[in-house]
Amino acid sequence: MTTAAATQFKTLTGTQKAAILLMLFGETTAAQILRNLTPREVQHLGTAMYSVRGIDQDTLSLVLEDFLDTLRRQTGLGFGAAGYIRNVLSAAFGEDKAETVISRIGQSASERPLEILEWMDAPSIAELLVDEHPQIMALTVACLDHALAAQVLALLPEQIQPEVVQRIASLNTVQPEALADLQQVMQRKFKASTTMRASQIGGVKAAARIMNFTRTATEARILKDIRKDDKDLMQAIQDNMFVFDNLIKSDDRSLQTLLRAVDNETLVLALKGADEGLRAKILGCMSTRAAATVRDEMEALGPVRLTDVQAAQKQIIAVARQMSDEGTIVLAGRGGEQMV
Incomplete structure (x- = not known):
């Protein structure tokens, strides 16, 4: 093989590498894989x-050899694999995130409520929901990926x-009958057929995750209105939200990975509103030269609006949560628990 x-x-x-292998499998096999x-x-x-359309033959061969070598080193888990997988995921990510991952990989496509919505954009989903009862809205939004759910919420x-x-936040275990009713409501808009079972939907943590993806002004307004009706619920949601200050509990390697994905201008603005402990923690994860540059830019920036600082911090947290969901970094949450 060539050095190149x-x-x-x-x-x-x-x-x-997976994309290259997928193209090697042929259209029929690739389509079957994508459907899963x-x-x-x-x-x-x-x-x-x-991105790999122009890959050369030698590189392609290396990818294939790597894949075959991986297959040769694989061992069959056999019976008890479910328990093994649960234990490994729990050890790696904590109980909460493990449950989230298991719930996604352990259900067949037909068991995920309203799966069709995952293929729609936020404006289309919001348009479907705008005339529905708030409980229908809540059930539907709770079924969505949290980033998408936040976008839909903002459009309602x-x-x-x-x-x-x-x-x-008040939802917990939703019975099949309720999901079947929800499916019937959605069928007025499009044809779909799914097999439902009792599903864990909603809850305070789900509400908090969705709120993490909303804009600062929207977040503050919604929490303020909830507080009027239920102060304890508002506090519970807020306690489960991941905020910029929580980054101080994350490990250095995760912070270093996160910092590489954040532009310098956003970081400088976000650190203007951070306390000295968090500021020292983040700067300590950077090279001496890079940290000095950030400090100089912070001093040169002068006074800034609090809303601008909050927006920058929110932007970094959005990146952090996405990387956490992808397994690229681990975020330590309140009380030392891992965020999901």
Whole structure:
């Protein structure tokens, strides 16, 4: 193999290698594989497939050899695999995130309520929901990925948003009958057929995750309105939200990975509103030269609006949560628990 091929192989991500293998399998097999992936995974693989279209034959061979070598080293788990997987995921990510991952990989496509919504954009979903009862809105939004749910929530009428979040926070185990009713409501808009079972939907943590993806002004307004009706519920949601200050509990390696994904201007603005402990923690994860540059830029920036600082911090947290969901970093939450 050429040196160029070896160099190119080292730069390939796992997703890009998977994309190359997928194209080797042929259209029919590739289509069958894609049908078993989530919308997000399909998007990642699709993007990767475009990025490796010009791969040379030598690099392709290295990818195939790596795949075959991995297969040779695999051992069959046999019976008891479910318990093994649960234990490994719990040890790696904590109980909460493990349950989230298991709930996604342990259900067949037909068991995920309203799976069709995962393929729709936020405006389309909001349009479907705008004339529905708040409980229907809450159930539907709770079924969505949290980032998508936050976008849908922001597009619903402002006066109904606090009630929707309250109802999501009050949800727990939803019986098949309720999901069947929800499915019937959605069938008025599009044809779908799914097999439902009792599902864990909503709850305070789900409401908090959705709120983490909303804009600062929207977040403050919704929490304020919820507080009027239920102060304890508002506090419970707020306690489960991941805020910028929580980064101080994260390990250095995760922070270093996060910092590489954040532009310097956003970081400087976000640190203007951080306490000295968190500021020292973050700067300590950077090189001496980079940290000095950030300090100089902070001093040169002068007074800034609190809303601008909050927006920058929110932007960094959004990146952090996305990386956490992808397993790239681990975020330590309140009380030392891992965030999900």
